[in-house]
Structure formats: structure tokens, C-alpha cells
Amino acid sequence: MEHILEDVRRDILPGLTHWQSPRFFAFFPMNASSAGLAGEMLSVGLNVVPFVWAASPAAAELESVVVDWMARLFGLPRRFLFYSGGGGVLQGSTCEAVVCTLAAARDRALGRLGGHEAIARLVVYASDQTHATFQKGARLVGIPPSNFRVIRTSAASGYGLTAEAVRAAVDHDVGLGLVPLYLCATVGTTGLGAVDHVRELGEEARRHGMWVHLDAAYAGSAAICPDFQDYLDGAELADSVSMNPHKWFLTNMDCCCLWVARPRDLTSALSTDPEYLKNVGADDDGAGKAPAAIDYKDWQISMTRRFRAIKLWVILRRYGAAGMRAHIRRHVAAAKWFEQRVAADERFEVVVPRRFSLVCFRLAPRSGRDDDATNHVNRDLLAAVNASGRAFMTHFVVDGKFVIRLAVGGASTELQHVMEVWDLLQGKAAEVLQHYVKPNGL
Incomplete structure (x- = not known):
């Protein structure tokens, strides 16, 4: 050595x-930190794979606790907490979170439209400041590239996406027989740190039943300070929210928090249930509370996963x-x-x-x-x-x-x-x- x-x-x-x-x-x-390194060493050294509850019950439970802690710290609406019927998961990156939420939105819409053949009618909306991850994710879930709308922003709005611009694009598409599927609102864009008008965008999206994703990958960390939480105003109108502790939260790469208001939308699109992965003695009370057993394999792209929760748990405990x-x-x-x-x-x-x-x-x-x-x-x-x-x-x-x-x-x-x-x-x-x-x- x-x-x-x-x-x-x-x-x-x-x-x-x-x-x-x-x-x-x-x-x-x-960001890396001494606490993050300690958490990473624990994750790597223990080397457990908490993809189903029985594979490591404490790891799955710790993840559900940690994501609820984070949601409370950032002032997210109660609908994203497990005890209120929502819930969260630790992904590797925003790109993974985006693909998962796009798949959930796609399947929810196709269920209403009566079949997969309607996928060619689905449209995704974002601004010219939105991270390119969303265009990549839309392609990966089968949305035609011609159905991705990049809406221009301007200095007048601080390069934030406005409801008026979205309304014009959506109304045009509806007139063509297309179906608005998914709208991304960003707090802290990559290029300029711009902030979209979250509440206005959420209200506009509701007119057409669109899935709203709030991307706070970078700036979401600032919401731990009460004086920055106003930037998340309107988050209760979103279907999902993501932020990356590995960007500005002293957490070693990789760690992305994804919260969803209705976990069933996510798990319906991503779940698999072969006999060899069924938990023994798992019990879901179905009452809208945190289930006794969470199979996090159904909340992400891959089946296997790292024990990221212990890393974020150490960060929160230490600082x-x-x-x-x-x-x-x-x-x-x-x-x-x-x-x-x-x-x-x-x-x-x-x-x-x-x-x-x-x-x-x-x-x-x-x-x-x-x-x-x-x-x-x-x-x-x-x-x-x-x-x-x-x-x-x-x-x-x-x-x-x-x-x-x-x-x-x-x-x-x-x-x-x-x-x-x-x-x-x-x-x-x-x-x-x-x-x-x-x-x-x-």
C-alpha cells in the first residue's frame, strides 16, 4: 500500500x-468536512446495502428520520414529511432525482390519458436558466426532445421564470392538443443564482394538473437560515423538492435530498417486487403515516444503494x-x-x-x-x-x-x-x- x-x-x-x-x-x-469524512467512513466501512427494509432496518429508519429533520430545518411544508403522508429519500445527485420525478409525473399523466401511446403528447417546461439535467432527464424517460420547452427569461425578472411566460407557452401547446406534464422551478440557478417565482409558477401549473418540481440544489442549503426561507415561498404547491447537501452543507459527495408530497406516485413508477426481494414481516399500516418498513429501492433508479443517511446524520449531530x-x-x-x-x-x-x-x-x-x-x-x-x-x-x-x-x-x-x-x-x-x-x- x-x-x-x-x-x-x-x-x-x-x-x-x-x-x-x-x-x-x-x-x-x-463541501467536505471532518464530520462528513467520519460519516463517509462509517458508510463505507459498514458497507450495508439498505435497498429493502430487511437488508438493514436501522439504515432505512435512519434515512426516514434524517430527511424529516432536513425538511423541518429548511421550513418545507408539512406535506413533504413522512408523518403527513409525504416523505423523502437520499439520492446520489439531482440528475437522479429529476429522472425519478419525471418518471412519476409521466406515469401519473399516462394513467389519466389511457395508455403509453400518449407519451408523444406530454410536454416539459423549464427556463433558459434551468440546469441541463432536466433536458437530459426528459429524454431518458421518453419525452420527445421536441416537447421540451426552454422559456426565455430576462434581466427585468432577474432571470427568474415568470408565470406569464409559462402561461403563454402552455396555452399555445394546449391549443395544439399537447398535454402539459412537468414544470421546473429553480431557487438558485447554476449560471446566475437566479430565483424563479415559485408561488406564481405553482398556481399556473395547477391550471393544467402539471407536476411541479422545485430544484434548490445549491441555494436550498441557505434556507436553514430563516432569513432565506422566503425564497421557498409557494413550496406547498410543488409535488417534489430537491436540494444537495454535498454542495453547500458540509456533506461529502454524494448526497441529494428528494422530497415528494405523494410517495405512491414515485413508487408506482419505480417499484419492483420479485420474490427474492420481499421483506419478511414488513407491515405498512396504510394510514398515511411513516410505514413500518420502507423499501427505498422503490424510491430511486437503481436497486442497490449506499448508506448515505449515516453521513448526513453525523453532519447534523456534529454541527x-x-x-x-x-x-x-x-x-x-x-x-x-x-x-x-x-x-x-x-x-x-x-x-x-x-x-x-x-x-x-x-x-x-x-x-x-x-x-x-x-x-x-x-x-x-x-x-x-x-x-x-x-x-x-x-x-x-x-x-x-x-x-x-x-x-x-x-x-x-x-x-x-x-x-x-x-x-x-x-x-x-x-x-x-x-x-x-x-x-x-x-
Whole structure:
């Protein structure tokens, strides 16, 4: 083993992008922590496979307890809790959660429409800021690509999806004889951190019996703080909600919470019941309470599964609500500091107002109008920062603008690291701008 580990140090580590660095500001950081590592070691070391109740009763029970804890912490409506007839499951990723909910929505709709041949009429709706996972998931469950509607957003709505835009698209499709199936509302989009108008979208979806999924993969963690829970207003109108503790909740990859208001919709689409997997002595009282035996294989794509619940349980026990709120607020405060510095520097501009811990900015066009040169300057600036090895960020493009993203969220990231990256940006900006200076500006 010592030779293998030496090879890892020599050959593997130099070629990695170090996601746990406090100077990692790209994508949305995948948090690791000492408690998360301890939970991961327990999960891996015990190596149980809680796909049916009898396979590991305590593991299945712990999962149902943990997802209810999480729902309460985030202020989710009671309808997503087990004791109220809903329930939750720990998936590996949002992509898995999306495929499962799309399958549930599909089968529920096809049951009403009288057969699988009606699948060609089903339509899925999302915005141009929605994660591409939803387009991939729609294809995987058999929705024709031509029936996926990408609805434009604008700066006027903060790049959030509006009910008016959805209504126009849905009414047009209904006029063509199509069937609205599924609508995604996002709190904290990947590119810009935008927030959709959840309540308005939920009310619009109810007109046509659409399944509403609330995707809070990144920003859902912020809802542990009461001052951020307003972003989830209208969640009671959703059929499902998902968020990823492995993004901003100190939980090692992989862990995605998925809650559904009606578990039977999910299990009807995903369940299998071969004789060799039947539980012995399982009992479901059917009274809308948490069942005595939960077969989580029927809540996900694969049959087998990891013991993720113990990892999240250790996180919650170790840091508690107060500790997690402090973790979130530290990052939000650092992002706010960075946003203020960007706004105060006449060379830069904040592209969209910051809501959580993601700041989207760029070098502003000197000529007062956007052109290709402005995008080239910002591309060069991002490349120079990343090439320095002192920070790592990514970009997004909105309305033709090349935008630099600084996502604060690393487990060890402090204000000091954000201050250092601002100093780095200022220096690199001065170097890059020297190459583009012309008598009349850019």
C-alpha cells in the first residue's frame, strides 16, 4: 500500500483540480468536512446495502428520520414529511432525482390519458436558466426532445421564470392538443443564482394538473437560515423538492435530498417486487403515516444503494442548526463583501444582483456598449486568474455577455481568501487591459 499511495501522491494529485481548496470558487463547491469524512467512513466501512427494509432496518429508519429533520430545518411544508403522508429519500445527485420525478409525473399523466401511446403528447417546461439535467432527464424517460420547452427569461425578472411566460407557452401547446406534464422551478440557478417565482409558477401549473418540481440544489442549503426561507415561498404547491447537501452543507459527495408530497406516485413508477426481494414481516399500516418498513429501492433508479443517511446524520449531530447557519452566513457575508468591491471599482460591473453566495461580474465595456472585445477581455481575465494557480473560477454567458462567476462555498473558505482573490483580480485586470487599450477605448 505504501507504494500505491506514493504513486497517488506523485502521479494523481498533481493532475487534480482541488475542490477542497479554500481558493476554489468554480461551479458550486462540493463541501467536505471532518464530520462528513467520519460519516463517509462509517458508510463505507459498514458497507450495508439498505435497498429493502430487511437488508438493514436501522439504515432505512435512519434515512426516514434524517430527511424529516432536513425538511423541518429548511421550513418545507408539512406535506413533504413522512408523518403527513409525504416523505423523502437520499439520492446520489439531482440528475437522479429529476429522472425519478419525471418518471412519476409521466406515469401519473399516462394513467389519466389511457395508455403509453400518449407519451408523444406530454410536454416539459423549464427556463433558459434551468440546469441541463432536466433536458437530459426528459429524454431518458421518453419525452420527445421536441416537447421540451426552454422559456426565455430576462434581466427585468432577474432571470427568474415568470408565470406569464409559462402561461403563454402552455396555452399555445394546449391549443395544439399537447398535454402539459412537468414544470421546473429553480431557487438558485447554476449560471446566475437566479430565483424563479415559485408561488406564481405553482398556481399556473395547477391550471393544467402539471407536476411541479422545485430544484434548490445549491441555494436550498441557505434556507436553514430563516432569513432565506422566503425564497421557498409557494413550496406547498410543488409535488417534489430537491436540494444537495454535498454542495453547500458540509456533506461529502454524494448526497441529494428528494422530497415528494405523494410517495405512491414515485413508487408506482419505480417499484419492483420479485420474490427474492420481499421483506419478511414488513407491515405498512396504510394510514398515511411513516410505514413500518420502507423499501427505498422503490424510491430511486437503481436497486442497490449506499448508506448515505449515516453521513448526513453525523453532519447534523456534529454541527447542529446553529453551526450550519453560521457556516452559510459566513459565506454569504464574504460574497457580499466581494460584490461591494466589484461595484465600487469603475472597471468592473455586477451583472446580476447577488442573492446567496454567488457573485456574477465582469470587466465593463469601456466604450459604453457591449461588443466582442469586451467578451475577449473577460475571457482573458478569467484565463489569467486560473492560470495563476492562486484561484479557480468559471464563467457563464447571458444575453451575449461573458460573465465570470465567483461561488463562495468551500468548507475552509474564509473572508481572507475572498479578499486575496479580489487583489488577484485587480492585478490581472490591469495586465489584461494593457493589451486591449486603444486611443478610443476598447
